[in-house]
Amino acid sequence: MTRIFFATDLHGSELCWKKFLNAAKFYDAEVLICGGDMTGKAIVPIVSENGHYTVALGGEEQAVAADQVSEVEANIRRKGYYPLRMSVERLHELDQNPAKRAECFQEVMLQGVERWMNMAAEKFRGSSIRCFVCPGNDDEMEVDDVVRRAEMVELGEGRVVEIDGFSMISTGWSNPTPWKTHREDSEEQLAERIEAMAAQVPDPSRAIFNLHCPPYRSGLDEAPAIDADMKLMHGGRALRPVGSTAVREAIERHQPLISLHGHIHESKGAVKIGKTLSINPGSAYEEGMLMGAIIQLDPKKGIKSYQLVNG
């Protein structure tokens, strides 16, 4: 029996990453899978001036003494943002220069991933726990190299890996989004990307498709409708399916044992697509809550049980 814990869309929340690492012991899981979108969406400047620091979190600017900055930084990381100490001059430079800002973003993101990989190494060194990470569409390509170098974390992207007699394929690429993120394919390209891996799977009935983007019209892909101005429509209650047709077709064609998804945080659920159990555990990284799925795989029966949890 193999117990897998799957979570996704941590978006830089260090609290959630720590919980993710501890989930192995907490849920007696032998395999951890992080489904993508690890990196945060924002930098919070902590500005050094006049012998103290100022930071605006939640819209309120506050002065912070030097000895309290570490605590503030931890609080910022907990929410999934990157704290960055800087001078007033550096702040204005980043504000006015998009290229510098992009460079700065990449630097802090990669440092963040590096730190997470080191945490995993400390946690799992000497244990038999396997930990997989597959960067998602919000993660820059350079993240892969950091994961690849990690001591105790295996990169999932583009590979077929063996997990106790089951085959897992992974990709964090998604169909096009309005945000034009880092790993977006047309549906045709995404289909080819998935097929290239799926074709190598010896037995689909013992396969895990770890595909960041959920299947189209599955109930796991319902996102609030937005207008051309990126404004939520109808009070945010109007939901539209935004999943991938390529992912759905791949699932319908190959009928893997299980498919794991994320991408749409609000669309938590578990549904059957033919013989395949498709799961999106959702994400509540901003609250520091790790939403995940525990899946027990039986070498003979396939899926023995699954459970969505809020850890």
Add this chain to the structure above:
Amino acid sequence: MADATIGPPATAARPALFLRNATGLVKSWSTFDAFVYSFWSINLITLGLYGMSYVYTVPDGQLLAGILLFGVLVTFLVITYAMLVSVMPRTGGDYAWQSRVLGGGLGFVLSITGWWFTLFLWAPIYANILVVQFFSPLAYTLGSTGIATFFTSQTGIFVSCLIVLAFVSIVVTLGMETYARIQKICFWIGLVGLAVVCLLLLVYSQTDFQNAFNREATSLFGAPANAYQATIDAGSKTFGGSDFGHFAFGPILLLLPWLAFYLLWPNWGATLYGEVRGAKDIRKPFWSMFAGLWVTVAMVAIVVLLINKTIGWNFYQSANAAYWNNLFAVQGAVAPPVPIWPYPVMFAGFLVDNHLFQALLIIVMGLWFFGWAGTLFLSSTRVIFAAAFDRVLPSWAANISAKRRVPYGALVLMIVPSVVISAIYAYKPDFTSVFLDATAVLALTFLATTVAAVILPWRRKDLYDASPIASYKIAGVPTISIVGVITGLFLLFMLYQWSFNPDNLYGTSLQKTPNSVIYFVATYVVAIVIYVIARVVRNRQGIDLRRIHHEIPVE
């Protein structure tokens, strides 16, 4: 790719945040759109006029003061729920909050009885509103007396329930995006209709109304001359009369449980906030619910004042007393000369001597029903989804059809029992009190959520401390706990009155309504049984339901 800066804070001309391009970064939703949803939930025409037609049972209760007091007290409920949404914007609302704070079993039992089992009872209530505010007055106005009387028969009542269930199912099938558009159209046209009603009641005098009522009572219903006075006389058999200007504090408090029938629900959409990005910003859910509440309170106040001015308060209450007491076979009650529910919209239409205009006004005001009723099961389906995702209910309960995205599992769980309950409502009048309890059981669910809110800062310190409301404190005490206690006391007062009012004022006192007690005890027992079975079955499958909400240690 970094591409945006956010800020600055009000006092500094510099960015507070650098954002990069990432999925899900959207501009927030319009507070007006959310307000429309909240506004519909406490619909002043459908629920409001229907609920207020019972306040004749508290003849000394000054309705205007009661409405204002209720608005103030429900504001605390709104704050409590807005804060909970801000801490945990979870699909499932009450179920999710109660489960995570009070525990899985207790949360399931308390919320599922309110948001699932009790909603069965609301289908016949909605149907009755549809009949008395749409089918009956429209049929009488157009001279189709046969259709009007059909809907008062047992089969007619059952058919009206089926119509409501079919309508609700269609709305769920269409999806919220389509229905939101329908709601907006109904909202604006309905407002125009209400403006016409108010204008008519404003420009005409009470004498004009008496003459119009007498004319139409004879024309449409075949009533003898001076039906206005005859209605007051009919009411006087069981009703001592009512003076709008009379003020006494005690009776005002007794009005509150009646007003809860429509004013207790500005938080109805809270079960949906898990699907709304930006819900963590407390201002959005708060202002949408708060505006929905107080705009309705203001409109009700205007309508009540106009009813008093033109229709006459004593007449209106006498008509309500005559109608309901005759229907409930109260000892001494006699049938009123106009044998249908006293619908102020229809009365306002009487002021124009043209049946086509009157019919048009009823149709336009009917949009208040059709823009509102579609959400009957929407929240329930979300609660069922949440319970199914937690594996307490079978996974098929959360299934959605691939083609039309219909949540057929949850719909079946709502519709089938609702049909059975509707049949009981139509063919077993002994069970009336069960339906009167529909408000009380939901209030009990809200009370459990309020308790969860009060203890949240200590029970789920992690979530609370990480939330935007962690800094909201009064004298060092978390604001959510303080407003939760006030809300809880308010709900407890009403629950006490519903359950133990010595005069059985609300028709729901436990001692006088054994059927009701049996029904509701049975629903709680069924909920407990479902949870226990789920625990046992899932345990055998290697799933421990207790760990769903257990927090993973951080260090």
